[in-house]
Amino acid sequence: xxxxxxxxxxxxxxxxxxxxxxxxxxxxxxxxxxxxxxxxxxxxxxxxxxxxxxxxxxxxxxxxxxxxxxxxxxxxxxxxxxxxxxxxxxxxxxxxxxxxxxxxxxxxxxxxxxxxxxxxxxxxxx
Amino acid sequence: xxxxxxxxxxxxxxxxxxxxxxxxxxxxxxxxxxxxxxxxxxxxxxxxxxxxxxxxxxxxxxxxxxxxxxxxxxxxxxxxxxxxxxxxxxxxxxxxxxxxxxxxxxxxxxxxxxxxxxxxxxxxxxxxxxxxxxxxxxxxxxxxxxxxxxxxxxxxxxxxxxxxxxxxxxxxxxxxxxxxxxxxxxxxxxxxxxxxxxxxxxxxxxxxx
Numbered sequence: 004x005x006x007x008x009x010x011x012x013x014x015x016x017x018x019x020x021x022x023x024x025x026x027x028x029x030x031x032x033x034x035x036x037x038x039x040x041x042x043x044x045x046x047x048x049x050x051x052x053x054x055x056x057x058x059x060x061x062x063x064x065x066x067x068x069x070x071x072x073x074x075x076x077x078x079x080x081x082x083x084x085x086x087x088x089x090x091x092x093x094x095x096x097x098x099x100x101x102x103x104x105x106x107x108x109x110x111x112x113x114x115x116x117x118x119x120x121x122x123x124x125x126x127x128x129x
Numbered sequence: 130x131x132x133x134x135x136x137x138x139x140x141x142x143x144x145x146x147x148x149x150x151x152x153x154x155x156x157x158x159x160x161x162x163x164x165x166x167x168x169x170x171x172x173x174x175x176x177x178x179x180x181x182x183x184x185x186x187x188x189x190x191x192x193x194x195x196x197x198x199x200x201x202x203x204x205x206x207x208x209x210x211x212x213x214x215x216x217x218x219x220x221x222x223x224x225x226x227x228x229x230x231x232x233x234x235x236x237x238x239x240x241x242x243x244x245x246x247x248x249x250x251x252x253x254x255x256x257x258x259x260x261x262x263x264x265x266x267x268x269x270x271x272x273x274x275x276x277x278x279x280x281x282x283x284x285x286x287x288x289x290x291x292x293x294x295x296x297x298x299x300x301x302x303x304x305x306x307x308x309x310x311x312x313x314x315x316x317x318x319x320x321x322x323x324x325x326x327x328x329x330x331x332x333x334x335x336x337x338x
Contacts, residue, residue, distance in 0.1 A: 021174050038234050039202075040145035040214055072143040076171060076202055076214060085174035085197065105142045114146065114236065116320060122146055122236070123313045125207030129165070129306050 021088045024061050029087065031094030039076045039086065042105035043093065045069040061092055069102050147214040148312065149231050151257070152241035153249020157269045158217035159201050161241060161299035165306060166203030166215060173198045173227065198224055213309075218253075228256060237263040237316050239308055241299065244274045247285050254286055263316045266294040267308045291319065 022029055031037070045066055058066070061082065068078050079089040096102040108118065150158045162168055174197055203215040216231050218224075232238070240253045250266065257264040268282050279294040288294060293315050298304040 039216070039230065040147050040234065042143045042145055074145050074212070074214070076216075077169075077204070080169040080171050080202070083170075083172070085172045087174050108142060108144050114144075116317065118144065118146075119236070119313060119317055119320075121211060122207070122213060123310065123317070125205075125211055125213070126306060126310050126313060128207070129205070129302075 021085045022091075024059070024084070024088055025091040028091050031090050032098050033094050035094065035097075037075050037090055037093065037104070040074045042072050042074055042107075043069055043078070043097075043102050044072045044105055046101055046103050059092075062096060065089070065092055065096060066101060069096075072105055141210055143210055143212060145212045145214060147216055147231075147235045148309065149216050149218060149235045149238040149262075150241060151218045151238055151253040151264075152269075153243060153246055156241045156243040156246075156249065157271075157299035158241055161239075161267075161269075161297075161305050161308075162201060162203035162215045162217055164300055164304075165302045165309070166205045168201050168203050171200045171202050173200070173230075198227055200227075225252075232257075232260060232262055235262060237265075237312050239312055240264055240266045241297075242266050242268045242282060242286075243271065244268060244277050244282065245271070247282065250286055254288070258289075263312070263319055265292060265308070265312045265315055267297040267299075267311075268294065269299045270296055291315075 037043075061084070064082060065078055068081050075086065075089060075093065078093070079086045082089055093102060097104065108114075114122075150161055152158050159168065198219055200219060201217055205213040205215070207213060216235075218231055219227050238253075238257050240250050240257070242250050254264075254266075266279075266282065266286065266288065268277070268279060270276065279296060283292075283294045286294075293311050295308060295311055297308050
């Protein structure tokens with residue numbers, strides 16, 4: 004492609020290395036690698052204050068963002084943190100039962116034809 | 130922020146889809162995504178692959194083994210339950226390792242072609258063919274680029290006759306919308322024609338929770 008030389012690193016990067024926020028952990032605690040569009044939501048039964056002290060500010064911010072259904076990509080973008088870092092932090096919250104993964108409709112890896120038709124209708128309606 | 134706790138109940142579960150927007154560096158991927166959706170930045174901190182190490186000058190950075198890849202994505206909300214995400218692929222060859230993640234679970238892909246640099250599309254065509262991910266080619270009509278018939282582009286890229294190739298203006302929401310519609314229709318028609326089409330493991334009875 005020959006375009007590699009056009010790539011310019013605009014950011015010299017954050018002062019604190021991203022994985023410092025995870026205590027150096029680069030793998031999610033449960034070993035589950037969430038897809039970018041995995042939908043997550045804060046567990047509704049979760050207590051608000053009890054363990055707030057144990058949670059890092061980043062954990063708490065994620066919990067706040069997950070009060071409505073969002074995706075991993077949304078959270079990473081809102082947090083302005085690399086996806087890999089957010090994966091690790093999310094896994095902590097999932098393990099603690101503070102956040103749940105919303106199951107995909109229609110099961111399976113690929114969406115059903117009906118769902119595709121819904122997407123098609125949605126596009127037409129834009 | 131006013132919707133606290135309401136989404137999970139009345140509106141039912143949110144379903145997210147993604148479409149991958151591929152194409153060479155400068156083909157207009159970000160323009161296309163921003164024409165039809167709110168664009169948001171996304172960073173990944175990725176391990177440097179051995180391929181990328183040869184491209185990156187690592188002298189003086191000691192044990193650096195990761196690199197930050199900055200990307201954009203678009204989010205299109207369709208009613209209360211459906212959200213469509215558009216992910217642009219990083220345009221550089223050395224970021225190939227990102228493609229697997231981006232394409233995992235994707236509905237399909239749009240290869241945005243710049244007729245001045247058609248050969249930039251070859252890696253994308255190869256990749257999606259190998260992955261059996263349904264794709265279409267959208268030829269971005271730059272003002273100063275020669276205008277080709279889509280049929281010629283199809284020949285130049287040696288596309289499977291079933292793969293649609295359409296003209297588009299990546300700056301125009303209406304045009305981009307038509308591109309996405311073409312892709313979803315292509316996915317649907319390749320399903321109904323069955324046989325050797327992609328979707329080898331279409332889960333008719335996917336009982337995974």
